[in-house]
Amino acid sequence: MKSTIENLGPTRVRLAIEVPWGDLDHAFGEVYKELGRQVKVPGFRPGKVPNRILDQRVGRPVVLEQVVQHAVPEVYSEVVRENQVRPLSQPDVEVTRIDDGDTLAFTAEVDVAPQLELPELDSLAVTVDDVEVTDEEIDTQVSTMRERFAMLTGVERAAEDGDFVSIDLVATLDGAELEDGSTSGMSYEVGTGTLMDGLDEAVRGLSADESATFTSPLLSGDNAGEAAEVTVTVRSVKTKELPELDDEFASTASEFDTLEELRGDVRTRLSRVKVLQQGSQARDKLVEQLLETIEVPVPEKLVERELEWRTRAMEQELAQAGMDWDAYFSAAGVDSREAYDADMKSNVENAVRTQFVLDAIADAREVTVDNDDLSAQIMAQAQRNRVSPEQYAQQLQQGNNIADFVADVRRTKALAQLLEQTTITDASGNAVDLEALAPKTVRAAESAEDEDAAESVEETPAEAEAPAVDEAPVDEAPVEETPKAKKKAAPKKKAAAAAEDDAEA
CATH class of the missing domain: 3.30.70.1050 (Trigger factor ribosome-binding domain)
Incomplete structure (x- = not known):
């Protein structure tokens, strides 16, 4: 042959x-x-x-x-x-x-994958932000905890901004009530503007059992974009009463006896999170530096296929959410389809370039993937996806994605090794402690209280993500009685957030 x-x-x-x-x-x-x-x-x-x-x-x-x-x-x-x-x-x-x-x-x-000329990789350096926790950041976290322990008390007056109202809604179009266009007993915080246009203006000034009608455009469904007549009826008005910020609040909201001890614990948690953020930032800046230094050609057909796949996947997500493209662009703050497509193409091209660079580095350094590497990554990804490691491995096998998964693990390992050899300093010129950024095996949170400060997943310098700290949504209704145990509030997920994944390859 x-x-x-x-x-x-x-x-x-x-x-x-x-x-x-x-x-x-x-x-x-x-x-x-x-x-x-x-x-x-x-x-x-x-x-x-x-x-x-x-x-x-x-x-x-x-x-x-x-x-x-x-x-x-x-x-x-x-x-x-x-x-x-x-x-x-x-x-x-x-x-x-x-x-x-x-x-x-x-x-x-x-x-085919391009043949890349790699520069010297022994003297790379990146600068990351300082680990500095301000009093304002601590105040924000403590205020969030305080919001969670707020009490709702009924009042005999008209609704004002900041009040929580129980409302009934009925939407009609051309005099006919819309299917799924009514609800009752919905809790809503006046002034947040999170439900529909015109609702806040209609509710302000209404007392219990009073109604008002307003016009609001429909965001989804067959009649998306058309203006519907919406009647809102207030069933009750409650005001939010926050607990005093004192030692009694600290002992109720945490295991600490004093407010000073609680604030100290918040400072420690925020510091840990910012150390993880340094690792994530160092990873991102190192990748940016590599892409700026190394010329990486991108196959146009490969980009086109990826764009087509992502577009179909996005259309399916929008259909499941009952949205069209215009409703999505409005909710996500995107100017136009052209702007969306251009941003998507840029993300895909950068993702492809990153893969090529990391593959070339892995080849040059003869990086291999063993069973321990695969097991650790399967456990980490399973925890991120809220499934068992066995379920995640089964999903990889059923989707014929094992080869792609192994390639991703190899790239991650190559980037982690390169990051270990990179000089990392903070904005003040201090060397960053690489021990805090070194690869770690899958671990649980240091304690139950650390759930608000860090996710219990395997973190490597190449993939560490900055976890959120006590990110309770501002529109979450307070409880009406003191809870028996502290729980972590889960932020609401908006449909528009789906496109954030487009930045990953």
């Missing part, structure tokens, strides 16, 4: 392959076996029809066509392995010659 490789560009090659007829014996055998089961010839048992009779019955061109379809993928794969070609997509194959009894020739054009 003969093969040659022609570079059509930095990310595309053409393989020209000639296969001697003798190398096609296996393909002929499989084709004749299948035809023998399908073609019935009088006087011959199924599967016992001679090959020359099959050629006569179905025609030699049909036999050759099926042989080509059977042989080309196997031959192509063998040539790719022998020449260490790294294809990024399915090839475009063209059969150029079939000399019956002599030679099969074909070409295969395919996108």
Whole structure:
């Protein structure tokens, strides 16, 4: 078998392959076996029809066509392995010659990973923000805790901003009540503007059992964009009473006896979070530096396929949320479809460049992935996705994503090793403690109280994400009695947040 490789560009090659007829014996055998089961010839048992009779019955061109379809993928794969070609997509194959009894020739054009010239990587340096916790940040966290322990008390007056009202809503269009257009007993904080346009203006000044009608555009459904008449009825008005910030509050809201001890604990947690943020920031800045230093060509077809896939996935998410593109753009603050597409393309191109760079670094440093690496990453990703490690591994297998997962683990490991050798300083010029950024095995939170300060997942410098601290939504209704145990409030997830994942590859 003969093969040659022609570079059509930095990310595309053409393989020209000639296969001697003798190398096609296996393909002929499989084709004749299948035809023998399908073609019935009088006087011959199924599967016992001679090959020359099959050629006569179905025609030699049909036999050759099926042989080509059977042989080309196997031959192509063998040539790719022998020449260490790294294809990024399915090839475009063209059969150029079939000399019956002599030679099969074909070409295969395919996108490949580019060959990158890596700079010296032994003297990399990045600067990250200082770890500094301000009194204002502590005040914000303590205020959030205080909000969680607020009490709601009924009042006999008209609703004002900051009040919590129980409301009934009925939406009509052209005089007909909309399907799923009514609700009752909904709790809403006046003045937040989180539900629908015009609601705050209608509710302000209403007392219990009073109603008002306003016009608001529909955000989803078959009538999205049309203006509906909405009648709101206030059933009760309650005001929020915050507890005093004193030692009694500290002992109620935490395991600490004094407010000073509580604030000290908040400061410690915020410091831990900012150390993790330093690791995340160092990772991102190191990747940015590599992309600025290394010239990385990007296959256009690969980007186009990824954009098409992400667009289809986004359309499915919007359909499940009952939204269209215009409603999504409005909720996400996106100016236009053109702006969205341009931003998406930039994200995809950067993600592809990052993969190429990390693959090249992993190759140059001969980074390997062992079972411990895979197990650690499966456990970390499973915890992020709120499933068991067994379930996550099963999802990888069912989706045929194991090879991609292994490649991602290898890239992560290469970046983690490179980050360990990078000089990291903070904005004040102080060296950052690399021990705090070193790869760690999967661990639980240091204590139950640390759940508000850090996620209990495996963190490596290459993938550490800054966890949120006590990020309770401002529109979450306070409890009406003192809770028996402290619980972590979960922020509400808006449909518009779905596109944030587009920044990852």
